[in-house]
Amino acid sequence: MTHGSTRVLRISSLTRVEGEGGLHLRVHDGSVTEARLRIYEAPRFFEAFLRGRHCTEPPDITARVCGICPVAYQLSACQAVEDACGVTVDGTLAELRRLLYCGEWIESHALHIHLLHAPDFLGCADAVELARSHRVAVERGLRLKQAGNALVELLGGRSIHPVNVRLGGFHRAPTRAELRPLAERLRRALDDAWETVRWVSGFDFPDAECDEDLLALARPDRYAIEAGTPTVVPAGGGPARSFPVADFTEHVVERQVPHSTALRSELDGRRHLTGALARYGVNGRLLSPLALQAAREGGLGDPAEGAACRNPFRSVVVRAVEVLYAVEEALRIVDGYQPPPRPHVEVPPRAGTGHGATEAPRGLLYHRYTLDAAGLVTDARLVPPTAQNQAAIEEHLRRTAQTRVDAAHPRLPGEAELTAWCERAVRNHDPCISCSAHFLELTVERH
Amino acid sequence: MSTVSEALVPPARPRLAVWKLASCDGCQLTLLDCEDELLALADRVEIAHFFEASSADAPGPYDLSLVEGSVTTPDALALVRHIRAVSRRLVTIGACATAGGIQALRNFADVAEFRAAVYARPDYIDTLATSTPVSAHVPVDFELQGCPIDRVQLLEVITAHLAGRTPGIPDHSVCFECKRRGNVCVTVAHGTPCLGPVTHAGCGALCPSYHRGCYGCFGPSDSPNLRALVPLLRRDGMDREAVVRLLRTFNAYSPAFARASTALEEGEDASAPQPAPTARGDGPGPDEPEGAGP
Structure with missing residues (x-):
């Protein structure tokens, strides 16, 4: 579509992403003046129908926000309700939650790396086509994904919408004998994960640099997954700062921008990024020695010496390193496992507001619930990672498109080429659009 | 061929x-x-x-x-x-x-x-x-x-x-799978409310295997008998609102679950003693108060 010197590109359906979204790009006199991620995933109104539900229900209900990261929803929900009720889950039960979450990281990352992201680097439409030229790698990826799923299935009952998670812990804790066979499988997965880092670090990465503030949960002892304190590493260096989870919505504010119906998050008034790159930037030094070695050999530098990765295309390497770490963590927990005395602690309901945040595979996921004295939810708020990342994704989209426009100068790049690059810029962030369906843009701008 | x-x-x-x-x-x-x-x-x-x-x-x-x-x-x-x-x-x-x-x-x-x-x-x-x-x-x-x-x-x-054949997907209840799996019935043994008797098979009776009552995520089975099950849920400690919530999740709008939850919400209390058939019909009307009998 050409209007004088202005050209508008629309991609109606993004592919190889979770959920339904499109792109909108405007190029004027060789400058990309507008880049928008359009989310047209149908609204489902979770925050509305959570009101009036009993506080035991949000873990199962909010799991249905996303079939790819249900554990993230379940555990953010549990944490928030437990916080409202003044209960802390620790010890073996907390370790079991971390183990379950490792399973989700492994399967979700393995899916994204091999089935959604790798085809971009190797010029394929999908993993089936990729398997024709890279069968070994695709099979290895499927095997890794299966190992993650096996972990979630054992602890949760099934990999999509697990049934075994409840407030205070689990309905039933696994026995040592049940967990033991997993160890063998995880040891093989460790080799697969190592090979995956090697494989993806050999991809051809375009130059790109993001300059958002990085937001991830952090804890002093480990790479944060299932719990931690929101921590910000500002763009351009400077000391990291953190704030309590309870203050999350004071710092991360959703704002309605006049030219768009989408709500965008800002962190203390600035654009921010959450997800693999942010976690690696905030917590990289806390990775295991093996994962650190993989990161160095994968070209990510040494996070122990402050190296961060700010190239969104390289996020595939960071995810591969995180898979390796998650497999190691899972092995550590399985090897040291002693069944807890009880599968859950009691969470007696009381009136109050609680906050919870965990690191979903694609970034920080925040839940807040207010309960009445009977334990019924009177208010619910979910802030998914992709909603927070939208502004950053759009900025990366704009920059990527500008690079292609500049490269093709004085002509404009072909629509197919530009489309492919734009989709890549979005896929770098593993967006989960079903999750974001409460910040929908549903109007279509006419030109 | x-x-x-x-x-x-x-x-x-x-x-x-x-x-x-x-x-x-x-x-x-x-x-x-x-x-x-x-x-x-x-x-x-x-x-x-x-x-x-x-x-x-x-x-x-x-x-x-x-x-x-x-x-x-x-x-x-x-x-x-x-x-x-x-x-x-x-x-x-x-x-x-x-x-x-x-x-x-x-x-x-x-x-x-x-x-x-x-x-x-x-x-x-x-x-x-x-x-x-x-x-x-x-x-x-x-x-x-x-x-x-x-x-x-x-x-x-x-x-x-x-x-070109019909899928072999049985439409009986979760109870069949639960028995086949050798589970102890969570309702009979522990008084745990369970939607297994009215829920479509397919999951392999996951929840009871994890010591939890079925929450109906596979939707209604063929000819589910909600009228018989709801009183059992009430007996096992669920109040009427809790039963309505249990029926109103992922398959809330399936005809069988929707009918039962709406009837409960409108005041028909299936746990009340079933009235003997009267000249008016076969039970309390939807606008009668909870527990009302003839």
Whole structure:
């Protein structure tokens, strides 16, 4: 579509992403003046129908926000309700939650790396086509994904919408004998994960640099997954700062921008990024020695010496390193496992507001619930990672498109080429659009 | 049946399409979770349209369309009609596509109020007042229940449709699977409320195996006897509101669950002693107070 010197590109359906979204790009006199991620995933109104539900229900209900990261929803929900009720889950039960979450990281990352992201680097439409030229790698990826799923299935009952998670812990804790066979499988997965880092670090990465503030949960002892304190590493260096989870919505504010119906998050008034790159930037030094070695050999530098990765295309390497770490963590927990005395602690309901945040595979996921004295939810708020990342994704989209426009100068790049690059810029962030369906843009701008 | 001469010329592979409406993506993900079968399946069928997994998009017609998600927008309504028009067989996968999903809770509420509760500018949100199953709009060849669907059942449905036979998906209750698995009944032994007796089989009786009552994520089984089950749920400690909530989750709008939850909400208390048949009819009317008897 050409209007004088202005050209508008629309991609109606993004592919190889979770959920339904499109792109909108405007190029004027060789400058990309507008880049928008359009989310047209149908609204489902979770925050509305959570009101009036009993506080035991949000873990199962909010799991249905996303079939790819249900554990993230379940555990953010549990944490928030437990916080409202003044209960802390620790010890073996907390370790079991971390183990379950490792399973989700492994399967979700393995899916994204091999089935959604790798085809971009190797010029394929999908993993089936990729398997024709890279069968070994695709099979290895499927095997890794299966190992993650096996972990979630054992602890949760099934990999999509697990049934075994409840407030205070689990309905039933696994026995040592049940967990033991997993160890063998995880040891093989460790080799697969190592090979995956090697494989993806050999991809051809375009130059790109993001300059958002990085937001991830952090804890002093480990790479944060299932719990931690929101921590910000500002763009351009400077000391990291953190704030309590309870203050999350004071710092991360959703704002309605006049030219768009989408709500965008800002962190203390600035654009921010959450997800693999942010976690690696905030917590990289806390990775295991093996994962650190993989990161160095994968070209990510040494996070122990402050190296961060700010190239969104390289996020595939960071995810591969995180898979390796998650497999190691899972092995550590399985090897040291002693069944807890009880599968859950009691969470007696009381009136109050609680906050919870965990690191979903694609970034920080925040839940807040207010309960009445009977334990019924009177208010619910979910802030998914992709909603927070939208502004950053759009900025990366704009920059990527500008690079292609500049490269093709004085002509404009072909629509197919530009489309492919734009989709890549979005896929770098593993967006989960079903999750974001409460910040929908549903109007279509006419030109 | 293929003949020898047909076998000499490889027939075109059947064409599969996977579609999404309002949903969480979990049911289409189930296809990608077939790690052992995925590449083999891709050899046998042409995966012609599957946006979550592929940038390739081959136009129809398709031999088999799998549809995830419910109809909640005017666009979705147009899309299901298009899908029907380009598909030889249309199979709905999951609770959203077969019963409207969790988002069908709006069907029991005021959608305008829902919209205002979530969005600062509700006027931007284009949505229908209801979330409905695909079968409410176009003929459907098979409905695979579950939130999410079961992987093995999905493979059975695909295989059966490719082979031209009826899928072998039993429509009895979870209780059958629970007995087969050798579980102790959580209701009988522990007094745990359980929807197993009225819920469609397919999960393998997961919840009772994890010491939890079934919460009905596979939707109603064939001829579910809610009238018998609700009093048991009440006996085991659930108040009326709790039973309504239990029935109003992922399959809330399935006719059997919707009927039972609405009757409870409107005041018919199935746990009350059943009145003897009277000249007026066979039970308390919906507008009589809880526990009212003749």
